[in-house]
Amino acid sequence: MSRALFELLAEHASQGGDPVANRDAARWIKRKDAADLALMDSASAEPRIVTRQIRLVRINHNDESYFCTFGLPETEEEPPDLEIVDATPGIFALSVLEANVRPLSTVTAAVVKNVLDEQFHDNGSGYEGHELEEIISCFPSLVVYHATVPATYHEITDRVLGSILARTYFDGPISLEPETIYALTELFETDCELIPFRNIVQGVLSISWENLFLECYRCIEQLYGMWRFLELKNELNFALSPRDLAKLIEDQLSWRPKENEAFADLIKRCDEALISSICASLAVEGETHEKCSSKLAAMLYALRNNIVHYRPANSVVDKTDADWNIIIQAMLKLVAELYNHHARPFFGAA
Known part of the structure; x- marks a missing residue:
């Protein structure tokens, strides 16, 4: 999954005429914890492609549900039984890949090259992974809603999407x-x-x-x-x-x-x-x-x-x-x- 995520960025830089060094080398986002790594490996993810800009990904894992939106601002008042939480490496990677989200067109190839090559030398010596903030800044804004308790309307993705659309x-x-x-x-x-x-x-x-x-x-x-x-x-x-x-x-x-x-x-x-x-x-x-x-x-x-x-x-x-x-x-x-x-x-x- 990490390879696919970084390949999106490498391709963006290449198409912009500023390819990254050692494109095929292993890169990853520094992991948060074991639970987030397990989510990345085994969670189910259901994308809802709404428009070219607006996408929602529903993630379910161990009785936890997340609704991740691209192209929409945060709601001023959170929908019932949902709370806005910070993205994690696992949630971010799943959301981007499942919804087929591309890097921002406003992010230049040079910026992507610098992000991917930063801390990553020719032999990868001392490389411990990229910070999430470095990578997430290259993609459209992600808002993550976590279900605090199960609610009936959470069962239908379009109901949650509609609630967020109306509230934003x-x-x-x-x-x-x-x-x-x-x-x-x-x-x-x-x-x-x-x-x-x-x-x-x-x-x-x-x-x-x-x-x-x-x-x-x-x-x-x-x-x-x-x-x-x-x-x-x-x-x-x-x-x-x-x-x-x-x-x-x-x-x-x-x-x-x-x-x-x-x-x-x-x-x-x-x-x-x-x-x-x-x-x-x-x-x-x-x-x-x-x-x-x-x-x-x-x-x-x-x-x-x-x-x-x-x-x-x-x-x-x-x-x-x-x-x-x-x-x-x-x-x-x-x-x-x-x-x-x-x-x-x-x-x-x-």
Whole structure:
């Protein structure tokens, strides 16, 4: 592992026209202790490549979990049951190699050559390894989160990633208000584990409000017709989940519920107080819960169509940041309501 890590640096220097001396000689980072060496040798590591700059590596070893991020700043307030800790040689090497992180482009070949050749003479006499700080400075900034106690949301890597993204979203491309960021952290950290969190992560990383809206909408879209499929599963005594039945029917018969009707049915079954609150925030009026939910569903479905389709009948979406924050908060509440209180039977979950 040490050889692979130092080979990345040597290749960087070589490509920059300033190759290191004795490139094939053994180099390593001074070890911290036996426990860290064991982690480097036997820990499991799961990379999540998010963008060219942003990566997360989940490391599990002896009931300890670490979440290591590149390309993100430290959170001002640590996510629940996580603490920021210093990187160790083992955690650093695993994270860099598993996530395929390259040396910083701003670090010149001459700097890398000096770092690798420092303390390392032609015959390696007296060489005891490089200090971690020397090597870590050549790579993108690494932040290490250690799980202090097991938490349910830690079990899904995208939930932890989403929590960190939301908590570090200070200068992103869209203007998320504190209330929207709070709603996002609640979704990632406390809501139902069946939510497709990767969609929400992709939405948070988007450069436009429209894409964040669509990723929230897609979370709801997969629930189309779930009560009808549940009834059909029971009628047929189908062994698998209603979701499996829905997939089978679509694959074999190319049939799926009509979108606008299925979406309206989902909204209608949400909690009446929640729908009333959302309608008030979006200036949607109706005398009854059924009328309110129907108008809300029609408004959100029309917004979805205007974003997705590019036809003469569809108008350009023109909303302020304040408008979008209210809409996204509403969508996050709907996602949480549907998954927290309705979706488990559809997935065959207890």
